[in-house]
Amino acid sequence: MTRPATRPLTLRDVSEASGVSEMTVSRVLRNRGDVSAATREKVLRAAKQLGYVPNKIAGALASQRVNLVAVIIPSMSNMVFPEVMTGISRALEETDLQPVVGITDYLPEKEEKVLYEMLSWRPSGVIIAGLEHSDASRAMMAAAGIPVVEIMDTDGTPIDAAVGISHRRAGRMMGQAILEAGYRRIGFMGTQLGADHRARKRFEGFTEALAKGGVEIEDREFYANGSALAKGREMTQAMLERSPELDFLYYSNDMIGAGGLLWLVEKGYDVPGKIGLAGFNDVRLLQGLPQKLATMDSCREEIGRRAAEMITARLTDPDAPGGKVELSPKINRGDTLRSR
Amino acid sequence: MTRPATRPLTLRDVSEASGVSEMTVSRVLRNRGDVSAATREKVLRAAKQLGYVPNKIAGALASQRVNLVAVIIPSMSNMVFPEVMTGISRALEETDLQPVVGITDYLPEKEEKVLYEMLSWRPSGVIIAGLEHSDASRAMMAAAGIPVVEIMDTDGTPIDAAVGISHRRAGRMMGQAILEAGYRRIGFMGTQLGADHRARKRFEGFTEALAKGGVEIEDREFYANGSALAKGREMTQAMLERSPELDFLYYSNDMIGAGGLLWLVEKGYDVPGKIGLAGFNDVRLLQGLPQKLATMDSCREEIGRRAAEMITARLTDPDAPGGKVELSPKINRGDTLRSR
DNA sequence: TTGAAAGCGCTAACAT
DNA sequence: ATGTTAGCGCTTTCAA
Numbered sequence: 001m002t003r004p005a006t007r008p009l010t011l012r013d014v015s016e017a018s019g020v021s022e023m024t025v026s027r028v029l030r031n032r033g034d035v036s037a038a039t040r041e042k043v044l045r046a047a048k049q050l051g052y053v054p055n056k057i058a059g060a061l062a063s064q065r066v067n068l069v070a071v072i073i074p075s076m077s078n079m080v081f082p083e084v085m086t087g088i089s090r091a092l093e094e095t096d097l098q099p100v101v102g103i104t105d106y107l108p109e110k111e112e113k114v115l116y117e118m119l120s121w122r123p124s125g126v127i128i129a130g131l132e133h134s135d136a137s138r139a140m141m142a143a144a145g146i147p148v149v150e151i152m153d154t155d156g157t158p159i160d161a162a163v164g165i166s167h168r169r170a171g172r173m174m175g176q177a178i179l180e181a182g183y184r185r186i187g188f189m190g191t192q193l194g195a196d197h198r199a200r201k202r203f204e205g206f207t208e209a210l211a212k213g214g215v216e217i218e219d220r221e222f223y224a225n226g227s228a229l230a231k232g233r234e235m236t237q238a239m240l241e242r243s244p245e246l247d248f249l250y251y252s253n254d255m256i257g258a259g260g261l262l263w264l265v266e267k268g269y270d271v272p273g274k275i276g277l278a279g280f281n282d283v284r285l286l287q288g289l290p291q292k293l294a295t296m297d298s299c300r301e302e303i304g305r306r307a308a309e310m311i312t313a314r315l316t317d318p319d320a321p322g323g324k325v326e327l328s329p330k331i332n333r334g335d336t337l338r339s340r
Numbered sequence: 341m342t343r344p345a346t347r348p349l350t351l352r353d354v355s356e357a358s359g360v361s362e363m364t365v366s367r368v369l370r371n372r373g374d375v376s377a378a379t380r381e382k383v384l385r386a387a388k389q390l391g392y393v394p395n396k397i398a399g400a401l402a403s404q405r406v407n408l409v410a411v412i413i414p415s416m417s418n419m420v421f422p423e424v425m426t427g428i429s430r431a432l433e434e435t436d437l438q439p440v441v442g443i444t445d446y447l448p449e450k451e452e453k454v455l456y457e458m459l460s461w462r463p464s465g466v467i468i469a470g471l472e473h474s475d476a477s478r479a480m481m482a483a484a485g486i487p488v489v490e491i492m493d494t495d496g497t498p499i500d501a502a503v504g505i506s507h508r509r510a511g512r513m514m515g516q517a518i519l520e521a522g523y524r525r526i527g528f529m530g531t532q533l534g535a536d537h538r539a540r541k542r543f544e545g546f547t548e549a550l551a552k553g554g555v556e557i558e559d560r561e562f563y564a565n566g567s568a569l570a571k572g573r574e575m576t577q578a579m580l581e582r583s584p585e586l587d588f589l590y591y592s593n594d595m596i597g598a599g600g601l602l603w604l605v606e607k608g609y610d611v612p613g614k615i616g617l618a619g620f621n622d623v624r625l626l627q628g629l630p631q632k633l634a635t636m637d638s639c640r641e642e643i644g645r646r647a648a649e650m651i652t653a654r655l656t657d658p659d660a661p662g663g664k665v666e667l668s669p670k671i672n673r674g675d676t677l678r679s680r
Numbered sequence: 681t682t683g684a685a686a687g688c689g690c691t692a693a694c695a696t
Numbered sequence: 697a698t699g700t701t702a703g704c705g706c707t708t709t710c711a712a
Binding site: 010011012027032058062 | 688689690691692
């Protein structure tokens with residue numbers, strides 16, 4: 001079954017063990033071309049017996065094809081991205097393509113490095129989060145000659161194709177909904193708006209919608225590191241001590257929103273009577289909180305699925321439609337955003 | 341800067357553009373051997389100008405080395421594994437190795453498939469979760485002739501090397517702590533104990549410790565899918581309606597424990613006066629709950645770091661010590677496990 | 681310091 | 697249905 005780990009096995013070993021030419025062995029192992037059942041059996045038995053694992057490096061070099069799709073995302077601990085991955089994996093499971101993930105930590109330089117590293121393996125396609133990339137990154141992707149799908153965001157111009165939502169519009173929608181519900185004294189909490197372009201766009205859309213209603217944000221607070229739940233709790237406390245007149249808190253993500261909600265409930269605030277709340281993302285994880293936080297679905301799994309489908313489509317037909325696909329997120333009012 | 345995406349660029353293109361032999365171009369691009377500063381400059385400029393990205397497939401085939409470490413884990417949505425990944429990435433950042441992740445969804449057949457797929461890229465090492473693998477998987481790893489580190493668990497015999505904690509002991513420790521604190525009527529909630537060997541071992545250790553104190557679990561409930569927080573809430577409610585006499589609930593992970601805690605606090609239970617609680621994993625995410633759940637650190641980041649270090653050590657020195665490294669998890673009593 | 685030649689292990693294309 | 701040949705794009709080795 002096994003052998004002392006020495007030199008890795010090659011096709012030639014299988015060929016010799018089975019008495020069949022390397023070429024035919026190769027055919028059997030890839031289910032290609034016509035091979036008689038008898039030969040097939042012989043080869044399979046020999047390969048299994050030896051414990052042969054094909055060398056994809058050699059195969060890829062010879063065939064000039066690599067069944068890998070590079071997926072480049074900022075983080076894995078954001079909840080959002082594992083769900084995008086689920087969508088991608090599901091869609092690719094029916095094909096012979098495999099996702100390979102690279103993490104950028106929201107750093108453009110790291111994105112560039114990861115991209116370079118992945119492209120050097122000559123993947124069949126790239127799925128990458130966001131529309132903002134360094135010039136060098138854009139150049140690499142444009143020059144790679146493979147389908148590139150930018151995901152999550154549609155506010156901008158894709159290199160090749162894009163699937164996502166308009167975060168600016170998402171922010172506007174939530175702003176409008178809050179005004180329509182009758183809230184007027186609004187506080188905002190979120191991540192530092194530097195590296196996270198999508199959070200920034202939501203914020204811009206949000207303030208824009210408020211401005212149209214003649215309302216301005218009265219207080220705001222940003223955070224960088226730490227447990228989001230704990231941060232939401234702390235920031236909410238700090239903000240309400242500073243600005244007790246607020247009647248609505250808009251959080252840039254559900255986790256800090258949940259932290260805020262827990263603190264408010266604990267302190268006996270009437271939510272949403274005295275104060276309304278909303279987050280963003282609709283993370284499944286948070287089902288099970290005392291109240292359901294108002295939020296907005298960011299269509300993560302669908303984004304992943306559609307992106308993968310675009311890759312496969314353009315691989316089969318290079319002229320398959322690219323362009324921008326904008327999905328429509330829906331507001332979920334939960335228990336914390338009610339007309340008053 | 342860029343060119344219309346046609347044929348991918350090769351070393352030869354850079355060679356021609358710079359008027360330097362392919363060999364010397366290769367040397368420059370890999371910082372190998374002595375190359376004059378002038379030549380170096382010429383080459384670098386030409387490469388950048390063209391937007392050349394090296395072909396690692398060809399490079400790997402020629403050099404017979406691949407700077408990839410296969411990391412095989414059951415899931416990304418378990419909180420636990422992203423943190424292990426963090427430890428691995430940190431440790432590998434100082435080397436020229438790169439982690440590549442494969443997901444098994446807790447399915448042995450999928451593990452086998454992923455392993456086969458990854459080994460066919462001839463990685464420099466393997467880090468894989470758990471000690472339980474199919475015969476074929478074990479055979480592949482043994483035959484690969486590369487360092488293999490099994491992580492998370494030490495209750496069993498590693499193929500090559502292992503870093504983790506003893507989940508059996510972890511379960512025992514928690515059982516003892518609960519008895520010592522004076523609780524006697526104990527309920528258990530957790531995932532279905534089929535595929536998750538580590539959860540099963542914790543459960544076994546737990547019941548063993550209770551048995552030693554003459555105590556038996558009075559009620560138990562298992563779940564398979566769904567939001568862990570919501571499940572914890574539902575199961576806790578169901579169990580306490582069924583068995584109101586319980587004075588302690590042991591959850592097989594922090595997320596369902598948190599769900600239970602939220603429900604109990606909401607219903608006005610006195611925690612830990614009337615009823616104590618404990619989970620497992622010490623997930624950072626949950627900082628920010630109304631009370632701090634008793635739990636046990638599973639040393640995830642350290643496990644990742646140590647595993648990566650073992651890989652690099654055995655790569656530099658094939659005789660570097662392998663064997664089993666058992667880390668010592670500590671109980672964190674939080675607010676929900678107090679002597680009574 | 682630079683270059684030339686010979687493969688790495690496989691597969692495409694072409695026999696047979 | 698099976699075998700033969702000629703590379704894939706790099707790096708190793710050896711020579712200059």
